[in-house]
Amino acid sequence: MITVDNIAVEFSGTTLFSGVNFVINENDKIALMGKNGAGKSTMMKIVAGKQKATKGKVSCPKDTVIAYLPQHLLTEDNSTVVEEASKAFSHVFEMRDRMAYLNKELETRTDYESDAYMKIIEEVSELGEQYYALEDVNYDAEVEKALKGLGFRSEDFTRQTSEFSGGWRMRIELAKILLQKPDLILLDEPTNHIDIESVIWLEDFLVNKAKAVMVISHDRAFIDNITNRTIEVTMGKIYDYKANYTHYLQLREDRRAHQIKAYEEQQKFIEDNMRFIERFKGTYSKTNQVSSRERMLEKLEIIEIDEVDNSALKLSFPSAQRSGDYPVTVEDLTKTYGDHTVFKNANMSISRGEKVSFVGRNGEGKSTMIKSILGEIEYEGKCSLGHNVQVGYFAQNQASLLDPDLTIFQTVDEVAKGDVRTQIKNILGRFMFKGDDVDKKVSVLSGGEKTRLAMVKLLLEPVNLLILDEPTNHLDLKSKDVLKEALLDFDGTLILVSHDRDFLQGLAEKVFEFKDQRVIEHFETIDDFLERNKIKNIKDIDLKK
Incomplete structure (x- = not known):
């Protein structure tokens, strides 16, 4: 369908990648993978025509x-x-409005024999053929389904996007993008x-309703669930696997093992020939053999072993x-904003050393509860920290709160x-800021x-x-894996809000679930909560359609 x-x-004399060839077929669900800086987003922008x-x-x-959703928009x-x-x-x-305008023109004009009149008839005929060939769609209903599926409520529909x-x-x-039903969705x-x-x-939408999809994501569960093919960008080349991400990791390890074996065999071959050349160089009877082996080594293409991204941050x-x-x-x-109640009569007790998760749809009060715990907002009821509690807080916008004018070193x-x-x-x-990076x-x-900073x-x-x-x-x-390991080893109390199921x-x-103005303790x-709710949530969303 689409050929690369x-x-x-x-860039500036440096090759990001070269000689890249692949085909995106109808219904391919592709994960575009590779270490940071390998060129994934660049590749996607090229496919998107951006x-x-x-x-x-x-x-x-x-x-x-082709529909494209960049990271920041x-x-x-x-x-x-x-x-x-x-x-x-x-x-x-636009097509419908144009036809209405042209039909109005035909009703009011009297120059029936003119070229201009005939052109209008031709355009109306052509537009009508295209318009009436379209699938009969209730556009308002389709918009409502998509918006509700992505978390909007009916009362949000008439609000300004600026809010x-x-x-x-x-x-x-x-x-x-989803409503356009494109041939290829790039995410x-x-x-x-x-x-x-x-x-x-x-x-559910991407698997069951979308055509071809190519996605860049650090959410392992997400890409495993939707993809059936993985294209890896590494060392200026690509490797194409007909496998989801987890299977691809195993196949990549197998590939590296074969590369290492072939590399070692090639190095032994080179070493044997170099030894022969050194031994018989200058020996008249071996001149042709020496020259032949020298030419062979000059033309030999050295086997490369794929790089391994060992740059992940180490946390303790x-x-x-x-x-x-x-x-x-x-x-x-209880917390209210005007007439809107976020939650009411919520009760929660978190013991020392417990690791708990706040889950729920956006807007149900997870971040509001955190702000209450931290004493950043006013509320009704009681919310207190225990004896000798020392809080470390990482907010969603923590990275954006950094001073842009400071260097990395000055920030720390x-x-x-x-x-x-x-x-x-x-x-x-230890956080991958090395050498001159700190400046x-x-x-x-x-x-x-x-x-990371x-x-x-x-x-x-x-x-x-x-x-x-x-x-x-x-x-x-890889960074998420190391952070997760550190959190598993953390001997304090953890409150975690995340949409990343694998993490x-x-x-x-x-689990504390925030839903319908309540905080429900599970x-x-x-793992059990997500497994129990996965099918139910999809059914709930389907009921709204």
């Missing part, structure tokens, strides 16, 4: 529709949510700003003083105390780099209550 032919990209390759081309049939501020989402059908509405955060605007743009980190229920809805939470038995106690807590130096100040470069090195300004860092700030002081609100956004898979699994032994692991 001999694509190459070069960026030109240095060499090569992308070709597809004339009427192919804002909708316009001059329309309501439903108006913005309905722009997915703007070409249909919503960047994450919610991203959902509006995603709804527009760059689509799950970063949507809750678990919306991710499940999106999975410093030990802290022991807190009281109950670091967090909430009694009959501001909060470092005592002997830690002499170890700043070593600490930053970079925050303003030039990527989202992932800012998140914000995490460094959090970890400089010992805490015994750790509150993490979406900590994995913009972290790559959540195995972490929390208790004495089960997050």
